[in-house]
Amino acid sequence: MAEPLHIALGLTDEEFAMIRSVLQRDPNDLELAMYSVMWSEHCSYKSSRVHLRRLPTEGPSVIMGPGENAGVIDVGDGFALAIRMESHNHPSAIEPYQGAATGVGGILRDIFTVGARPVALLDSLWMGPQNDPKSRWIFKGVVSGISGYGNAVGVPTVGGETHFEEKFGYNPLVNVAAIGIAPKEHLIKAAATGAGNLVVLLGAPTGRDGIGGVSILASTGFGGESDSSKRPSVQVGDPFEEKKLIELCLDLLRSDLLVGIQDLGGAGLSCATSETAAKGGSSMDIYLDKVPRRESCMEPFEVMISESQERMLAIVHPSNLDKVLALAEHWEVQASVVGEVKDPERWLDGKVRGILRVYDHRDGELLAEVPAGSLADEAPLYDRERREPEGWKRKLQDAPSVDSVTEDVLNDLLKTTFDPSTVYRQYDHQLFLNTIVGPGEDAALLRIGAPGVGRVERSFGVSVDGNPRWCVVHPRRGAAATVVESVMNIACVGAKAVALVDCLNFGNPTHPEVMWQLSESIDGVAEACEALGVAVVGGNVSLYNEANGVDIDPTPTVTTVGLSNIPSLPVPSLARSSVGSSLYLIGESCETLSGSAFAFDFLNSDGGNLFTFDYDKVTRLRDTAIELFEHADAYGVETLHNVSSGGVLDAVREISASSRVGCVLYRDKLTVMDLLGEKPDRLLVTTTSDTELEALLLGKGLSFVRIGYFDGGDVLFA
């Protein structure tokens, strides 16, 4: 006997029973399809939501927090910054170019859905080793996809990170973040209100691409021969269509012609209609014959769950319809009235609710009738079983040994290098004339301004960071360290962190060890954010990152933003370190190799315990970095560089590669753990004014060592 449809669609028997109790009857196939996508892990956060509540989401500058399309913070003078981050791991594994491209497209729609013009993209890539042909294919496709879509849609990619690690060969991580700027008065929420208002679908016609992307792709793991058969579930992006859509939507908002607006992403029309209706407390009728199609003979369920890209749903007062259609025509974007907002009604359970009804055409056959909120907000929440991995505590005692680290090994390490400019040179990182500090540095620093929005004489720093090695060693400490690194990175461009969004990449949530990692990591993010005054204003959870039954290492990535003044020239940068300048290491010394790239790659060890932080010292170091950046001239600062992945050794190599000046390191001032350990609350500073710098650091009560000077063409030990 064939399995029941709800099982084939990824719903459990218990979930099917819940749907029956909401509808007080069996759902039909269309309704079942709508529930299956809306109640998927990807859309409903059903396994993570009970834990996400522990994140600190409040702060004095927070305007919109989690639950909206993007987090929004106040940057003063009537301006707001919107920020959002999402994973596109699964589609990128199947079809790297389109997977990454549509990741970019989707995240941009989230930004202009809240009324902000997207001004920056960043990405965090964890890829398989490049000696493996499949991993090379994935990496090349992903970078081309980000480049191809981001450049053409006209949003600069200003920063990011690229890492290679054996465990990401089959399930790479592609996390994309976007930032937008808006006048505060143009911020808008995705709510459908006002009976009689019209539901207008803008953008590309609907096709069969991306059917079940959220349930088939994003909410299951990989393994076996059938992966390539999932390719039709990957959406196809068109940056030209999206560019026109951005201009149209911002024009509609500027002209005050919209009641509400929502993007169509995962779960397509089912999601956009049910979410806006639920948020507005309204009913909504949808007429499927009015939805423009790319293909003929599409089934109603295909129209309702298709994830065709570059579409937006606008709620429009009838008196404004002509103006909306005229602007759409001007921007050469298709616009169709596909439904109407209605008053809420009494549902079968006696409660007054917003009902979503899908008709084949107006006054035609009723194809689906469900409470909008039951789709959007009432997926079952699971507090899944959590369990510490077996032997984890024992492993914490098993610290990687430094015994095998000979001077020859250290000297060899000085030579290995990956040049990130091969990636970021493929991204437009200059558009909109905001980029003061671009890719290749610890963080990007951008002026706050955007076409059609204006400028304020201030800037913001932004960095994206993640580290599965730290987090597999100790999920809680590793996640906290990820936040510390991100906060320190933006401090190195003079910005004080105020908010972040996270992207939680984990394995299969039905594995208790994965749920433990997720829960612990969330606590780690929360701990560091609370200690450093950073609000979590949004996030995304990507589960089922597994291949052939093996879960990825836990990888919470964060995109952190902070505000700063416009710096005076010359701005410190890696490239500016010059012959004769001194190199200082500031901060407490690192006492472990645990979690380091060196321990993983050379010692094959993921044991030992991770470093912890004295947040009072982290705060002082952060403030000192900001002061050194702002008053670089007074302290002779040429370069500020945070130590993290790859330790002091990698950090020095990066400065040397960028400045094209060699560096002589005093070996006796540096332990192996200093050199290769990755504790991220340490700072490298290049200065021409030793006395002034030392006086400042003494005054701040920070530890420091002069570890070398710049000279010659190579990094070497003395």
Place this chain on the structure above:
Amino acid sequence: MDKAVGVVVFPGTNCEHDVVEALVDLGVPHRLIWHRETDLMDLECVIIPGGFAHGDYLRPGAIAKFSPVMKAVSSFATSGRSVLGICNGFQVLTEAKLLEGALQKNAGLSFICDVVECEVASRNSPVTSSLELGEKLRLPINHFEGNYTCAEDDLKRLLDEDRIILRYVDNPNGSIGDIAAICNKDRNIVGMMPHPERAMSDLLGSSSGRKILASLLERSAVLS
């Protein structure tokens, strides 16, 4: 109304606001020209900015040349006033046959966003008249199809008529003769791959572009 500079916008153009910001910086009146407009005669100068006109579908500029505004740009140029195509604008001008040659994919077959050094190869053009011959400029580039190529006799004409106006010092994209910018025979239509509007301030890395745009605007008598 003051004589203004027009900035052409096709669907998919994305550098128009940056060009406008540069013009505002230089204190010049301007207006955006939507690609369906056909009357440019109130303008003194037209700039076709960078981006992806019509999505660059088929080929960069291949569809843009059919936009109604391009006929107007052609008549505008015939009247002797200046036209500058930047990046995608250069590609559009070659597709429209207002400049010879073509921009093919970069030699490395990958998109390049960087800041490169260029040198002034001729002062006899609207954009280089106030620069020195051989003067070095640091200019941003941002293109996939920036590799200039042309027929041998076209190249000979470009050389003989002193119409190569900027050359790359360290050729990033394989362009024949290190060509970064050329002008037409009447010396009023210029195409350049580098983005002068992105080089208006040392805070953003370079202010070399200021001299290029200032030259153009002085020549067009919108800036004195």
